[in-house]
Amino acid sequence: MQDIQGKVFGDFKAPTTSDGSYRGRKKIVDATKEHYNMKFEQELAEVNQRLKSSKTKVTLVNLGGSIQLRATLPLKPGDREKSGRAKKQYFISLGIPANFDGLKTAQEEAYELGKLIARQTFTWSDKYLGVRATKDKGITFREFHHQLEKRYFETRKRDIRSEHTFYIFNNRFKKVFLSDHVISPESITSKIKQTATPANRRHAIVVARFICKSIGMSMDFSGLTMKLHPKKRDIPTDSQIIESFELFEAYASNLTVNKAPAMETCKRNKIIYGLLAIYGLRPREIFNQPDLNWFISPENIHNTFKVHESNKTGYREVFPFVPEWIELFDLKKSANIILLQQHCYKPASAKTLTSKVGNLANFFSKYKIPFKPYDLRHACAIRAQLQGIPIKAAADNLGHTVEMHTKVYQQWFGLENRRKAFQQTFAEINEVDKLKDEIGELRKRIAELELENTKLRLLTK
Numbered sequence: 001m002q003d004i005q006g007k008v009f010g011d012f013k014a015p016t017t018s019d020g021s022y023r024g025r026k027k028i029v030d031a032t033k034e035h036y037n038m039k040f041e042q043e044l045a046e047v048n049q050r051l052k053s054s055k056t057k058v059t060l061v062n063l064g065g066s067i068q069l070r071a072t073l074p075l076k077p078g079d080r081e082k083s084g085r086a087k088k089q090y091f092i093s094l095g096i097p098a099n100f101d102g103l104k105t106a107q108e109e110a111y112e113l114g115k116l117i118a119r120q121t122f123t124w125s126d127k128y129l130g131v132r133a134t135k136d137k138g139i140t141f142r143e144f145h146h147q148l149e150k151r152y153f154e155t156r157k158r159d160i161r162s163e164h165t166f167y168i169f170n171n172r173f174k175k176v177f178l179s180d181h182v183i184s185p186e187s188i189t190s191k192i193k194q195t196a197t198p199a200n201r202r203h204a205i206v207v208a209r210f211i212c213k214s215i216g217m218s219m220d221f222s223g224l225t226m227k228l229h230p231k232k233r234d235i236p237t238d239s240q241i242i243e244s245f246e247l248f249e250a251y252a253s254n255l256t257v258n259k260a261p262a263m264e265t266c267k268r269n270k271i272i273y274g275l276l277a278i279y280g281l282r283p284r285e286i287f288n289q290p291d292l293n294w295f296i297s298p299e300n301i302h303n304t305f306k307v308h309e310s311n312k313t314g315y316r317e318v319f320p321f322v323p324e325w326i327e328l329f330d331l332k333k334s335a336n337i338i339l340l341q342q343h344c345y346k347p348a349s350a351k352t353l354t355s356k357v358g359n360l361a362n363f364f365s366k367y368k369i370p371f372k373p374y375d376l377r378h379a380c381a382i383r384a385q386l387q388g389i390p391i392k393a394a395a396d397n398l399g400h401t402v403e404m405h406t407k408v409y410q411q412w413f414g415l416e417n418r419r420k421a422f423q424q425t426f427a428e429i430n431e432v433d434k435l436k437d438e439i440g441e442l443r444k445r446i447a448e449l450e451l452e453n454t455k456l457r458l459l460t461k
Contacts, residue, residue: 008035032157033155040100044060047106051107051110055118057071058113059071060103067097067106068096069106070091073117074123074124077124097214097216099154099155100154113128140182144214145178152166152210161311161312167350169210172203172206172207177204185217188212192208192224205224234371236375240371245273249263249270252266267339268343269360270329271340275331277322278326279319279321280376280377280381280397281307282377283374284357285312287344287356288344289308289346292337292340303326305318310347316396321380343356380398
């Protein structure tokens with residue numbers, strides 16, 4: 001696996017995207033697939049050149065996602081050549097997948113077939129006629145799971161993002177499919193139908209598509225989908241966010257055992273809470289190699305936060321949505337920043353990052369905070385709208401597209417926020433009208449003064 005990763009993806013850098021939606025992920029998937037296919041075709045050409053140099057009269061061809069052997073062979077039993085010749089060019093399918101492991105197998109098969117042709121001992125056996133069991137026929141879900149990681153990273157560059165995706169993917173496979181049942185359309189359908197919620201059903205279908213593609217099995221999933229209804233979010237107000245900031249120490253002060261480490265954890269989590277509330281960061285972006293030296297640097301005059309390039313949507317520099325909270329929450333206190341640095345100072349595995357994000361949500365629950373960490377990100381999206389920040393600027397700051405910003409993050413704008421927006425707009429209109437009236441009065445007064453000044457000049461002559 002490491003050899004393939006180095007050979008295929010050693011010179012590949014996945015494109016950065018500010019879009020965490022399907023469209024943004026597809027951009028990365030498409031670029032990875034294009035690079036993989038290019039490398040595969042290069043390797044295929046090199047193998048064919050080796051076959052040619054060794055006088056092997058067999059060529060490998062990539063057709064429909066499988067590698068086939070092309071050679072001029074004696075006619076198949078029952079076959080006829082119109083010209084009357086005793087030989088004909090055939091494509092032989094041995095069920096070899098079009099990947100790098102398959103290419104090794106196909107090369108071995110080409111040399112074997114080439115020897116039979118050279119010795120004139122070739123005969124149409126069941127193997128070459130296609131009367132055989134395919135490699136993956138009869139494979140169980142458990143057997144497939146043993147190969148899952150290898151199959152998954154055959155066509156993906158291995159980095160922190162893809163490892164995180166695989167970690168989730170693997171858990172979903174185990175939850176829904178792991179069993180000793182043989183893989184078939186019927187068994188896959190049965191497993192998918194056991195998922196109770198629309199979201200779990202959708203995730204199960206994604207895993208099932210991967211299984212089918214890996215073993216070359218066709219299956220229609222159109223009748224298995226369930227309509228997805230997003231869960232309602234109660235987005236915290238600014239006053240709730242400020243009030244909840246005090247709940248950290250309140251929790252720790254009530255402890256009677258392990259109070260010292262609990263207080264340190266609270267101090268660290270208060271910094272994390274403040275960063276989430278002020279910058280609208282994803283929790284993972286705080287845990288995954290944040291540039292905290294820049295954050296507290298005197299040169300950071302705009303109080304920006306730098307997100308590491310290995311995160312979901314790549315590198316970005318984030319401006320605070322509520323700059324005054326930096327001082328209110330005492331975010332740049334060196335002792336607390338050191339606690340956070342110790343927690344996030346080095347690259348972590350996908351499993352560790354997922355664990356840290358999960359633990360943060362548990363802490364919110366323990367501290368009796370009445371919302372979830374990710375709700376603070378949604379609050380920033382809504383606040384940006386009320387602040388009058390242009391949508392493109394707000395979306396870039398949060399690290400997603402305008403479409404994601406308006407479709408997902410602002411769908412919980414709510415009646416109260418609409419009231420605020422209207423009230424604020426009308427207040428601004430009234431203020432503008434008031435200023436217009438004042439300008440009109442000032443202009444009138446200026447004209448009167450100019451007239452008086454002219455009269456005085458005439459009287460003094």
